[in-house]
Amino acid sequence: MTTEIPTTMRAYLHSAYGPPTELKPTTIPTPNPPAKAVLIRVHSLSLNASDIEFLTGSPAYTRIMGGITKPKPNFVLGSDIAGVVVKVGEGVTDFKVGDEVMGDILEWFGGFAEYVIAPVDWLIKKPEWMSWQEASAIPQAAVVALQGIRKGGVKEGSKVLINGAGGGAGSFAIQFAKLAGAHVAAVDSGLKGDVMRELGADVVVDYKMEDFAASTSVQYDYILDFVASSGRSLSAVKSVLTPAGQYVLVGGPVAKILESAVVAPLLNMFGSKKAGMLLHVKSKADMEEICGMRKEAKIKIVVEKVYKFEDLVEAVSVVAEGRNRGKIVVHVAAST
Structure with missing residues (x-):
């Protein structure tokens, strides 16, 4: 299976720490996956408090990763993603092009974009029966x-x-x-x-x-x-x-x-x-267990609203102001 990958992609960047209005839509080069990582076409992403922390640069420790006085160039936020693998890096054996995956890429970030690279150790395959929106709401x-x-x-x-x-x-x-x-x-x-x-x-x-x-x-x-x-x-x-x-x-x-x-x-x-x-640890086993709970209808996934990618700033504002009831999801790409 081959997928045509564009050389550039839409993404949201911020040149200064501050409110959601600092996020600006732009076009940047599409990344290439390194060893033990894959390139994912993002279908849905969900927002977390961690996105707001790195956007505002507060707590101060977020600036160690994001940039001390201002965000690093081409630093794209977003960590909870669900999408389709379109390219695999060297040494990847667990996933192939066309696999539907989900995961938490906090520390690598990049979810506020059409494509993102992610280490394979942070991903699981998305259950076929699960929607993109629910898949992106789970990982973190x-x-x-x-x-x-x-x-x-x-x-x-x-x-x-x-x-x-x-x-x-x-x-x-x-x-x-x-x-x-x-x-x-x-x-x-x-x-x-x-x-x-x-x-x-x-x-x-x-x-x-x-x-x-x-x-x-x-x-x-x-x-x-x-x-x-x-x-x-x-x-x-x-x-x-x-x-x-x-x-x-x-x-x-x-x-x-x-x-x-x-x-x-x-x-x-x-x-x-x-x-x-609580020191949060990424866990493929925990994600799979939670997906199992969802399949057995033991839990609900509360998604208050799904926003268009063009309306990401508005979606981030809802979370920044603490108005979200459950999860806020952003739809990035249509299913193929």
Whole structure:
């Protein structure tokens, strides 16, 4: 099977760190896959909080990869992709031209484009029965959520609070916690309440109306925090944990990361309550497991809206402002 590959492609670049309006459509050379990698024609991509972090250059550690004072030339964002292999690099044996694949290419990036290169170790074959939109929604958000629920040792009867439960990763985390038999309190904007309830949340908390850490009348075995609990100290969060409870942060500002990396271990030494960070690891096995859950209708994939590639800036704005209920997907190329 041969596929004609154009020498140039459409992509979105940003020459300065800032809001989504910094993303500008342009034309750049189509990349060539190195060894152990493939070139993919992108059909769908989904957006994540990590895209916003690298777009704005905040937290500061994102600039180590993206460029210290300004983005590197031709640095294309986007990490959750689904598409068709159109060329394979040297040494590739697991995939061939024409294979439909999906994966998380965070660290390599490049998803905000018509074509992208990806290491084969980060990809799985897209199930034939799965839509492009659902395939692109899974790789990063669902894997982070699954690993987060596992880290907490969530089991039958656990009382779990998920902060940022109405977004991409949060919408998966609610479902994974419920599958484990937990009682779930979901925290996010009240505008996302209906979605969180539909996914199984037992209690919905509107963060604009109530601070979940302000009262110790309800305590949790596990708190999974996707939005870094801005303004809350570790001590405040730990006050609503059960005696052997655990708090886990997923990403966030450098100050919060340092607090979790430096302060949390010290606090952990002086009590049974624990706090720490989730270190997301790419996992083909986890992606395949999640696809299996979807095939068996054990989980739903909440895609609030599918945007055209020409409207990518608008799509990114929705995620940047935290307005997305579940995942936001961008349609790039038509199926062939």
